[in-house]
Amino acid sequence: MRETSSNAMDAALRALEAAENDYTKLDTAHLRFLYRAWVREDPGFPYVREFDTAANEAYEKAEGLFRFDSLPTEGQRNAVARDIQRHPDDPTAWSNSTVSTLASLVLQHTERDREAFPDDHDGLVALAELRRRFEDRYGVLVASAAIRRHEMDAQSAREAHGGRPGTWVRKDGTTGSRKDAKGKAQEADDRNVRLFRARDLTAAEQPRWLAKGRIPRASVSLLVGDEGIGKSLLWVWVAAAVTTGKPLPEFGIPAREPGRVRLVITEDVWSQTVLPRLEVAGADLDMVDVICEDEDGSGAPVFPDDMEYVTAEPRPVLVVVDAWLDTVPAKLSVRDPQQARQALHPWKEAATTTDAAVLLLTHTNRVASSNARDKYGATGELRKKARMTLYAQEDDEGHLVVGPEKSNTSTKAVASVFAIDGVPFFEANEEHDGTVPRLRYVGESDRTAAEHIVANFEGGADExxxxxxxxxxxxxxxxxxxxxxxxxxxxxxxxxxxxxxxxxxxxxxxxxxxxxxxxxxxxxxxxxxxxxxxxxxxxxxxxxxxxxxxxxxxx
Incomplete structure (x- = not known):
């Protein structure tokens, strides 16, 4: 099976190369296959900027067009049949309700569940034909995006709830019964969901900051930037201030009582990289906890399964996850908006519970753009869900430039500029000069992070x-x-x-x-x-x- 998949990948990539990366020239089969490889982040699928942009746009369009809460009822299916009979060869003439319902019918036709709905249902053409018409109306990429979303929704329903009532069509062609009002109320009771009056909830309060205008308390923030520019040194610099209580007024951190920092490290080696950086930055290691499996710092946790260690006493003031994507369950694809939100939501809950500032690190993608939204790696849902995003980039002089790119709680501050100094730490030898990098604040930029992105994209107006x-x-x-x-x-x-x-x-x-x-x-x-x-x-x-x-x- 693996060989067949590899052969199919090679054939699809050859077709894409022959089309000079113009995905619109590909036949439907190759385009469907490439989309599946892209959404599953198949390591054999190379980065193609045009395809990556189009696939992301297809995801967004599919999300806006359809909802996938449950399969249609028998009455809705009959209404679809009547509409198709009236306009058998013109999908553009179908009503909006038919299209929305039809989407669910077509999306049910997955590898896992293709037998759940009979192809010979009275008044309906075969589901494969419905899918073709669906693709004719919205394009292969949008249809593929919607199908992928539905597949994952169905899988999540199965794993989380054993298949929610109303989610599946029985193999005899009938729909499953939906919960009655009493059943729904009982389910809500089990989840501890209640109806509150607004005045009974927590009173209004001002936003609180770990670093004013940059890192809020009780919230999820994102630190995003290219690989290899030193963005991890920023959290080390902040962690040193938090654990010692020393102020960083240039970054909005006042003098305060020392606080705990909880780390999840997946990319760098603890003993060779992270620990030396913390030491040269002056962090109090007695105030630092690391969530891992082994004493050498290896063995990344997976969340939300291991979230109990994030929220454990004594409560942290700062939680850093570097890099966040390595801690996401394998069953979730963060390119999928709903699954990305599912992966991010536990961090919002943890931040609220602990009152900690949660900082998730991730890399940018390789899209060349002057718009910051285009450059977020993995999924734009990261940006949507985070309360604050800090964008790290390198300027022409090799300085690290970091500033708010998105903020839900304050006006955007100008970016901060840092130099990276090598500090002697180890004994120098032929293989290593013995230095460890440390961040040094240089000053404020005259631009915001977004303005730096534009300037870097344009390569500077100077030709x-x-x-x-x-x-x-x-x-x-x-x-x-x-x-x-x-x-x-x-x-x-x-x-x-x-x-x-x-x-x-x-x-x-x-x-x-x-x-x-x-x-x-x-x-x-x-x-x-x-x-x-x-x-x-x-x-x-x-x-x-x-x-x-x-x-x-x-x-």
Whole structure:
């Protein structure tokens, strides 16, 4: 089965490549397959900007068009049949209620539940044909998005409630009975849901802050940014202040009593990275808790299953999850809006219960855009659910720039600018210089985070080339061939003292990029001559894993 799936993936990717990444030219079967691979984050599916943007838009459209609370009743199905009989060949003439009901009928036709509804129901064409008409009306991607949403809703209903009454159509073609009013009231009672008068609820109160204008208390905040720019150093800097009670007035943190910090670390090694950073930042380790499985800090928890450790006494003042996606249950796909909310909601509850500031870290995607909303990795639902989002990025001078990008509680402050210093910590040797990075506040920017995103996207209004761009263009022009990017980076560091991240920015403007071989290797050539050069020949390691979604990006 795995081989068949791999062959199907290869065929679909070849079709996409032949169409020059224009997904609109693909046949329905290939497009459906690629969508399923995309939504399940299949490691064999490379990043294609046009497809990624279109797939995200399809998800949003599907969410706005349909609700998937339950399958239609017999009466609704009969109404659909009459509408189809009146307009058998024109889906655009169907009523809105028919389309909405039809969506549920079509979406029931999943791999898991295809036998739950009979194809020969009086007055209805086969479900496969209904699906085709559904796709004709809304497009393959929107239909696929809706189907995926329904599949996951059905799975969640099964796992959480054993299949809610009214959710399934019986195999004999009849619908299951819905709860009566008494049954619904009993279910609400079991969940401790009650009816309150507004005046009986908690009185109005002002927002409270861990870091004024940046990190609210009793709320979920998001810290998002590109990989490798040092955004994790920000929470280390804040954690040091929280655990010692020392003020950071430049970041809105006053002097206060020391508080506990609770950490979930999934990406960095505790002993080699996280612990040294906390120590050089001056954190009080007696006030730091780590949620993990083993004494070396490994073994990431999964939430909400392990949420009891977040809310345990003594209650934390700050909770940091770096990176949040690694703690999401495998059964949930955070590209799905409903599932993303399902994964995020327990954190909102935990923040309210503990009064802690919860900071979830995640990476941006690789979409080139001046709009911050386009750059949130995994799903835009992260941005919607969080009360505050801090956006981290690197400026042209290599500084870390962090500022509020979205705020539900205050006006957006300008971004803060930080330098990253290397602090001697270990004994230096041939493999390591012994330093550990530490954040140092430089000052306020004159721009907000969103304005920095626009400026970075535009590459600066100045069309003149930077020193790194001039060096890279001269180097690639002189070589007059496709050069492995790692060789270019080594030459840039040795000959011109150019840092890797600076060179990557320069490459986006002056270098053409190709990826070849397995594992994937990236090659650069001068844009002016790239079209005339023979394509690079990549080597294939027979033991290498298949390509992953990061293939093809500038490295």
């Amino acid at each position: 003149s080339m930077t020193e790194a761009e001039e060096w890279l263009q001269d180097y690639l022009t002189a070589r007059n061939e496709w050069v492995p990017s790692k060789d270019v980076k080594a030459a840039a560091a040795k000959d011109a003292g150019i840092r890797e991240r600076t060179l990557q920015r320069a490459a986006k403007r002056v270098a053409a990029t190709e990826s070849r071989g397995r594992p994937r290797r990236t090659y650069w050539a001068a844009k002016a001559v790239a079209s005339r050069l023979e394509p690079p020949v990549g080597q294939v390691d027979p033991m290498a894993p298949p390509p992953n979604p990061s293939d093809g990006e500038v490295r």
